[in-house]
Amino acid sequence: MIKVGMADLNICSSPDAITTLGLGSCVGIILYDPILKIAGLAHIMLPDSTQIRSNENVAKFADTGIETLLKQLIQKGAQRSRMIAKIAGGAQMFAFSAENAMLSIGKKNVIATKKKLSELGIRIIAEDTGDSYGRTIEFYPETGQLLIKAVGKEPKII
Numbered sequence: 001m002i003k004v005g006m007a008d009l010n011i012c013s014s015p016d017a018i019t020t021l022g023l024g025s026c027v028g029i030i031l032y033d034p035i036l037k038i039a040g041l042a043h044i045m046l047p048d049s050t051q052i053r054s055n056e057n058v059a060k061f062a063d064t065g066i067e068t069l070l071k072q073l074i075q076k077g078a079q080r081s082r083m084i085a086k087i088a089g090g091a092q093m094f095a096f097s098a099e100n101a102m103l104s105i106g107k108k109n110v111i112a113t114k115k116k117l118s119e120l121g122i123r124i125i126a127e128d129t130g131d132s133y134g135r136t137i138e139f140y141p142e143t144g145q146l147l148i149k150a151v152g153k154e155p156k157i158i
Contacts, residue, residue, distance in 0.1 A: 007060035009042040014142040023089030025106035033078035047112030062112035126158035
């Protein structure tokens with residue numbers, strides 16, 4: 001099991017699996033080539049690197065993290081034309097007014113993720129986003145299954 005931390009990304013291929021813990025407002029993005037059974041996972045924290053001065057960590061942002069992950073997968077032989085995506089996270093973790101921009105970061109992360117994937121021509125085939133609880137995800141390239149775990153909820157596979 002390959003672990004991906006917050007504001008981090010990595011790739012794996014079958015029979016290995018890849019996981020990230022503690023997706024609150026963060027979004028976990030799986031890019032997957034089902035023919036090669038190779039996948040990448042980015043754990044993004046913020047939607048847009050151009051809005052932040054200290055933006056050297058490309059994995060922290062939806063715009064740069066997804067592009068970097070895609071490049072790494074292509075370098076390992078994956079083809080963009082076959083690539084599919086699954087996403088999870090983007091929760092509203094605090095019960096404050098929705099008008100507060102900092103507190104709607106989960107929703108903004110999901111929107112930015114979908115926008116970037118659309119720009120790159122990568123289809124999202126499954127998602128588990130929003131709501132108000134954190135998630136841990138595990139992706140298995142052999143089967144293409146994304147296991148989602150959350151405290152007090154039944155595990156689910158998308």
